Amino acid sequence: xxxxFSPKGPRASSRKSDSSSLxxxxxxxxRIYKLQAKYDETYLTAHWEEIMGKPIAARTxxxxxxxxxxxLQLDSAPLKKELMMAKQQLIELINKSSQQELIKEVVFL
Numbered sequence: 001x002x003x004x005f006s007p008k009g010p011r012a013s014s015r016k017s018d019s020s021s022l023x024x025x026x027x028x029x030x031r032i033y034k035l036q037a038k039y040d041e042t043y044l045t046a047h048w049e050e051i052m053g054k055p056i057a058a059r060t061x062x063x064x065x066x067x068x069x070x071x072l073q074l075d076s077a078p079l080k081k082e083l084m085m086a087k088q089q090l091i092e093l094i095n096k097s098s099q100q101e102l103i104k105e106v107v108f109l
Contacts, residue, residue: 040102041065044094051097056083062109068102070094073109080108 020028030036044065049057062073070091074080083090087106094103 040098040100044070044098044102047097051094065103068104070103070106071109072106084108 027036030039041064044051045063048060048063052060056079059074059076059079060072061075062071064071072083074083083106090106091103095101
């Protein structure tokens with residue numbers, strides 16, 4: 001016996017051809033409203049500990065991105081000096097984790 005709640009007809013079990021997945025819809029929305037760059041910047045600050053690791057994240061007081069510049073405030077002078085010397089590797093690590101050229105310069109505060 002058929003259920004009165006089950007849809008019937010040719011379109012009941014098939015997906016519309018013009019529909020898209022949620023991921024595609026969100027990516028399209030970010031692209032249309034030109035929010036992709038801001039989303040990527042926010043992603044970097046939210047996942048700072050995963051990208052750099054707990055020891056560096058514990059010594060980081062402030063992280064933010066503006067115009068492809070990463071601004072870092074650290075509470076450890078030796079760590080700051082070490083990261084300044086490895087600035088290019090830091091940029092490459094961040095860009096690799098974001099799978100795009102998100103950061104071009106690092107500024108230590």
